[in-house]
Amino acid sequence: MSGSGKSSSPVEHVGGRAPERFGWLWGLAGFAGVAGVIAAYVLFGASARAALLGFACDVTACSTVGMTAAGWLVVSLAAVALPAVGLCWARSGPIARRALAAAAVAAVALPLLFLPGRRRSMSDMISGPGADQFGSGFMWALGGIGAVIAALLVLAAVSGKARAVNRNFNAIAGVLGAALMVAALPVAVANTYPTYVRADEIFPAVLTMNGDTLTRTSASDQRGCDGVLPDDALLNRENCYLTVRAAFTTDDSDAVVTFRAVLYRDDETADAVRAGLPSGMDLAETTGDASTTFSTNGPWVLLGSAAHADGHEVGTGERNWVLWPLRQVSYHFIGAQAGIFIDPDPKDEIHPRTP
Numbered sequence: 001m002s003g004s005g006k007s008s009s010p011v012e013h014v015g016g017r018a019p020e021r022f023g024w025l026w027g028l029a030g031f032a033g034v035a036g037v038i039a040a041y042v043l044f045g046a047s048a049r050a051a052l053l054g055f056a057c058d059v060t061a062c063s064t065v066g067m068t069a070a071g072w073l074v075v076s077l078a079a080v081a082l083p084a085v086g087l088c089w090a091r092s093g094p095i096a097r098r099a100l101a102a103a104a105v106a107a108v109a110l111p112l113l114f115l116p117g118r119r120r121s122m123s124d125m126i127s128g129p130g131a132d133q134f135g136s137g138f139m140w141a142l143g144g145i146g147a148v149i150a151a152l153l154v155l156a157a158v159s160g161k162a163r164a165v166n167r168n169f170n171a172i173a174g175v176l177g178a179a180l181m182v183a184a185l186p187v188a189v190a191n192t193y194p195t196y197v198r199a200d201e202i203f204p205a206v207l208t209m210n211g212d213t214l215t216r217t218s219a220s221d222q223r224g225c226d227g228v229l230p231d232d233a234l235l236n237r238e239n240c241y242l243t244v245r246a247a248f249t250t251d252d253s254d255a256v257v258t259f260r261a262v263l264y265r266d267d268e269t270a271d272a273v274r275a276g277l278p279s280g281m282d283l284a285e286t287t288g289d290a291s292t293t294f295s296t297n298g299p300w301v302l303l304g305s306a307a308h309a310d311g312h313e314v315g316t317g318e319r320n321w322v323l324w325p326l327r328q329v330s331y332h333f334i335g336a337q338a339g340i341f342i343d344p345d346p347k348d349e350i351h352p353r354t355p
Contacts (some may be wrong), residue, residue, distance in 0.1 A: 010039055038119075039339045049113050049126050054239075054265045057130045061223060061242045062263060064194040067130035071137025072144075072185050074111050079145055079181060081107035083174075128240065128266045129195070129299050136192040137185070144184030196336040197221065197263065203246045209328040210343045212352070214248040214257070221245065225262045226327045228303060230284050233303070234277055235262055238269045249309065257326045258283055258290075260303040261333060270296045277301075289313040291323055297334050303328060321353035 060066020085104045092100060092130040114135075116122050120133035120245050152173055159166040196202050199219035207214040225240035226232045244261040260283060264270045272297045282292050282301060284334075288311025295302045308314060327341070327350045335341035346352050 002206055010267050015128050018176030024196050045219060050128070050265070051124055052113070053128055053131060056134060057128070057265070060130070061221075062130040062195055062197045064133055065189055067133035067195065068137035068140075068189050068192050069185060070130075071114075071134040071139075072113055072141040072188055073143065074114065075136075075138055075287075076181055078111050079148070079177075083177075111138070115206040123222060129197075133192050133195055137188045140184050140188030140191070141181070144181045147184070148179045149290040151176050151180060151191065163334060171343060174291075194340075197242060197244065199244045199246050202244065202333060202336045203329075204247075207248065207332055208330070209275060209332065210346055210352070212325070212328065214250045214328065216246060216248055218313075219245065227284055228260050229276060229277075229281060234281075235273060238264055238273055240264055240273075246329065248329055254309040255306050255322045256309050258286060258305045258307075258325065259329045259333070261297075262301045262303070264299050264301065267296070267298050270301050271297050274301050287311055291319050293323065293326065295330070297337060300333075302330055302333070302336070320350055323350050324352050 051053050056067060056070035060070060082104060085100045088100055089097060094130045114122065114125060116125065122139065123131075126135060155165065155169070155176065157175060159169050165172060194201075199221045203219055205216050207216065219243055221244050223242055225235040225243045228235055228243055235290055241263045243263070244259075246259045248257040248259070249255075250257075262270075262273075264273060274294055277294050280292075282290055286292070286305045288305065288307055290305040290307035291314055292303070292305040306314075306322045306324075308322070324346075331344045332341065344350070
């Protein structure tokens with residue numbers, strides 16, 4: 001029997017749980033995490049943007065729809081993640097909340113990498129294949145968020161007068177917001193300048209240049225660049241996204257043209273790959289005697305060959321006019337990428353057989 005009459009059991013704290021001895025560490029970790037995100041943005045923002053753009057181009061083969069959707073998706077993921085975190089927050093424990101907070105930070109940090117400001121535009125931040133289409137999708141998605149906010153404000157005003165809307169506000173807001181964000185994607189695609197990375201989109205069935213008529217005999221495109229040269233390692237020394245293939249024949253001579261264009265992440269990469277190609281090498285599909293040329297146009301490495309239709313040897317005095325239709329095909333391809341079509345000058349070193 002105790003003389004003091006006091007219980008010797010431990011003191012119970014409010015809520016039935018003892019305070020965390022090292023709870024302050026989580027606050028410090030949160031501060032360090034935010035500081036780390038800011039530092040990473042400053043130090044690695046440009047590299048992260050380039051890597052993400054290259055990944056999107058690789059996955060979508062740099063198509064108009066694919067790259068526009070990639071830009072739209074960066075914003076849309078954040079738009080979905082933040083409400084989802086808010087809904088789950090109240091039902092989550094301490095550990096789950098930390099995971100949700102980390103997910104929210106990551107979801108917001110991604111679009112912030114591409115968010116333009118007063119002194120910088122989207123074109124200043126990203127470049128390379130599909131950059132314009134990615135930026136268009138990104139900006140249209142931001143417009144979708146603006147439309148969602150405006151719609152929610154109207155819905156909130158209506159809910160004060162309509163009981164049915166007030167009772168189902170969250171469900172209506174979710175469906176309306178999702179519909180507006182999804183609707184932004186086809187609008188973005190329809191209003192985006194297309195990428196010309198498909199052979200049948202670039203080259204018509206009949207190509208007329210300088211008064212000459214070239215007939216397309218084949219057109220295709222492929223992922224990667226295998227099978228373009230006898231040694232695949234030459235073009236695969238850097239990651240190649242896709243290859244455009246086309247072949248033409250012309251009526252005013254017996255020359256036939258084989259054209260290939262391989263896409264890389266930027267101009268510098270294409271130049272480096274082109275510099276590593278040995279002179280005198282023919283394309284993998286070339287048969288008979290042919291004259292082969294390698295060049296670059298922006299992020300594209302252009303490879304082409306021209307030969308007589310029957311495969312007989314190209315004479316010394318014939319090379320200039322045998323290569324003429326290849327030059328026309330190359331000019332058309334370059335014009336499709338730039339949006340400006342210019343016929344080659346027939347007075348240059350490579351010229352038609354007859355003036």
